[in-house]
Amino acid sequence: MKVELDINKEKHEVDVEPRMSLLDCLRDKLQLNGAHTGCEHGVCGACTVLVDGTAVRSCLMFAVQADGYAITTIEGLSPGPGELSILQDAFCETHGMQCGYCTPAMILAAQSLLSKNASPTRDEIVDAISGNICRCTGYAQIVEAIALAAERMRGQNQPQDASVTR
Amino acid sequence: MLAADDGARVIAGGQTLVPLMAMRLARPTRLIDIARIPGLSFVREQGASVVVGAATKQHVIETDPLIHAKVPLLAKVMPFVGHSATRARGTVGGSIANGDAAAEIVLVAVTLEATLTWRENGADQEMPAAEFFLGPMVTSLPLAACLKSVSFPVWQEPRVGVGFHEVNARQSDFAFVSAAAQLALDAEGLCTSATIGLGAATAVPMRLDAVADTLVGKGFDEAKVREATKAALADVEMLADLHASADYRRRVAVTMVVRAVADAYESARRP
Numbered sequence: 001m002k003v004e005l006d007i008n009k010e011k012h013e014v015d016v017e018p019r020m021s022l023l024d025c026l027r028d029k030l031q032l033n034g035a036h037t038g039c040e041h042g043v044c045g046a047c048t049v050l051v052d053g054t055a056v057r058s059c060l061m062f063a064v065q066a067d068g069y070a071i072t073t074i075e076g077l078s079p080g081p082g083e084l085s086i087l088q089d090a091f092c093e094t095h096g097m098q099c100g101y102c103t104p105a106m107i108l109a110a111q112s113l114l115s116k117n118a119s120p121t122r123d124e125i126v127d128a129i130s131g132n133i134c135r136c137t138g139y140a141q142i143v144e145a146i147a148l149a150a151e152r153m154r155g156q157n158q159p160q161d162a163s164v165t166r
Numbered sequence: 167m168l169a170a171d172d173g174a175r176v177i178a179g180g181q182t183l184v185p186l187m188a189m190r191l192a193r194p195t196r197l198i199d200i201a202r203i204p205g206l207s208f209v210r211e212q213g214a215s216v217v218v219g220a221a222t223k224q225h226v227i228e229t230d231p232l233i234h235a236k237v238p239l240l241a242k243v244m245p246f247v248g249h250s251a252t253r254a255r256g257t258v259g260g261s262i263a264n265g266d267a268a269a270e271i272v273l274v275a276v277t278l279e280a281t282l283t284w285r286e287n288g289a290d291q292e293m294p295a296a297e298f299f300l301g302p303m304v305t306s307l308p309l310a311a312c313l314k315s316v317s318f319p320v321w322q323e324p325r326v327g328v329g330f331h332e333v334n335a336r337q338s339d340f341a342f343v344s345a346a347a348q349l350a351l352d353a354e355g356l357c358t359s360a361t362i363g364l365g366a367a368t369a370v371p372m373r374l375d376a377v378a379d380t381l382v383g384k385g386f387d388e389a390k391v392r393e394a395t396k397a398a399l400a401d402v403e404m405l406a407d408l409h410a411s412a413d414y415r416r417r418v419a420v421t422m423v424v425r426a427v428a429d430a431y432e433s434a435r436r437p
């Protein structure tokens with residue numbers, strides 16, 4: 001089944017089986033391996049991507065269902081080659097990761113939150129990443145990273161469009 | 167297509183069905199995606215009810231002003247329905263049609279006596295929630311039918327309060343026990359009508375009418391609610407699994423009901 005997907009602002013025509021998940025399509029057809037395969041049944045959150053700027057689980061969505069939506073993966077967050085977005089930079093600075101497996105998904109879940117809420121409280125940050133499991137950090141530095149990024153993004157004094165990934 | 171193929175299933179958000187497929191508990195031959203049918207996604211007031219289209223996304227309900235004003239119990243449980251990433255895709259009708267005993271939306275439908283409408287072979291049929299849910303993941307929905315909408319009754323009393331509590335392993339994971347209460351108070355703060363529902367503890371969510379009846383005409387009395395709930399649950403068969411035994415569920419259910427009723431009184435007192 002041919003489907004045209006809008007991923008990180010580029011159109012990709014892919015030929016997928018109807019049963020192929022968006023996650024498998026991103027990884028196996030498009031080599032966008034930043035979306036990680038964890039539990040494959042919607043519990044761990046490692047496969048999180050943005051659909052029209054909102055975090056969703058790519059393992060619970062079939063690739064054919066993604067037709068017509070703007071999909072953003074972690075590869076689409078970087079403003080340029082070798083550069084990091086504010087959120088990615090904040091994760092480095094506060095050491096918001098250890099093994100890194102949950103990190104792309106954590107960053108995208110945070111991106112989804114910050115695009116809708118520029119000044120989240122600690123509880124709102126915790127709620128936003130509550131669907132993403134991390135077995136290393138204990139979450140403290142991840143929450144810290146998101147709060148730091150929120151502060152820096154506010155300092156930027158620019159409107160953040162949900163679909164703009166700078 | 168649905169009528170022609172017994173193995174065909176309707177998919178909307180896929181947040182219940184796809185995990186079942188991943189675990190090979192569901193093996194549909196064909197999936198019919200209704201997620202983008204505009205006529206199935208709406209929230210509107212109709213007489214003394216608020217009707218929600220089956221394919222309405224859960225995150226829409228979470229912030230919908232009409233739901234907050236008219237069906238506060240539904241608004242109250244929404245943050246507990248999955249995580250924000252699953253509410254972005256999951257639908258109200260999907261939660262109902264799959265009939266998970268632990269689903270908060272199912273509990274609200276049973277507690278408020280919602281009416282479900284489905285379409286089969288070009289004709290609409292309605293059924294009260296109490297008859298719709300038959301067992302864990304088993305409903306009265308015919309194989310060839312597609313759920314269209316859910317109608318939640320709106321309480322007209324000026325002072326309506328709601329409460330909801332649940333126990334789970336991780337915020338927003340499947341509940342082991344959940345309890346919902348909605349009641350109306352008169353000017354003196356005495357209860358004029360009440361409904362209480364218990365979810366996740368039994369094969370299908372159940373209403374605790376015997377407990378709700380004891381509230382009418384009275385203010386909140388924790389000991390009395392506890393006693394009435396204990397009595398009501400004494401002979402009820404509870405679910406048991408790795409996470410929570412039947413005895414644990416029975417014990418915790420009493421506390422969840424007491425807390426939900428306490429919150430309902432409290433929120434009804436505040437206008």
